[in-house]
Amino acid sequence: MTKIIGVTGGIASGKSTVVAEIRKAGYEVIDADSVVHELQAKGGKLYQALIFAFGTGILNAAGELDRPKLSQLIFSSPENREKSAKLQNKIIRQELATRRDQLAQSQEIFFMDIPLLIELDYVDWFDQIWLVAVDKETQIKRLMARNAYSKAEAELRIAAQMPLEEKKKQATLVLDNNGTLTELVEQVSQALTDLTAQK
Missing domain, CATH: 3.40.50.300 (P-loop containing nucleotide triphosphate hydrolases)
Structure with missing residues (x-):
């Protein structure tokens, strides 16, 4: 076990x-912060979900997530904070569960x-x-x-x-x-x- x-x-x-x-x-060690960064990278699941939720205004000139801008937007209102948390936590939890189950087979x-x-x-x-x-x-x-x-x-x-x-x-x-x-x-x-x- x-x-x-x-x-x-x-x-x-x-x-x-x-x-x-x-x-x-x-x-x-599965590092949740690293997983989040991967998911937020250009083309990742969180990247796409965040653009869908908040629009392309959260991107920088290179088309990547502009973290300070995103952070500002999320913390600018309780609605945005709740929307972001619900959206991100669901995707992060699914990804962490997948990685956990994979490692459980070999470790x-x-x-x-x-x-x-x-x-x-x-x-x-x-x-x-x-x-x-x-x-x-x-x-x-x-x-x-x-x-x-x-x-x-x-x-x-x-x-x-x-x-x-x-x-x-x-x-x-x-x-x-x-x-x-x-x-x-x-x-x-x-x-x-x-x-x-x-x-």
């Missing part, structure tokens, strides 16, 4: 580092990295959910450093996400990333050891 592990965490929580360590250990254990795993109700897809957790102050500092946000912008982005305490209720394992990189890597290594021992 294949084991599928979901990996999630808030913005600037260190999830990419955790995923990199999992890959280094030889496991396959005993694999991972799926989905930033909004809990919010978009993917919980029942997984045997375990690993949550990368970081306290709010650390998150704000990292987000400001990484994206050159002001403190207010960073706080706004974090406030838009589901609170960490809510996410913890759904997690099988919480990886605490308030310490050093070495400490985080050790936690991931231990978690992978435990996982293979449970087979």
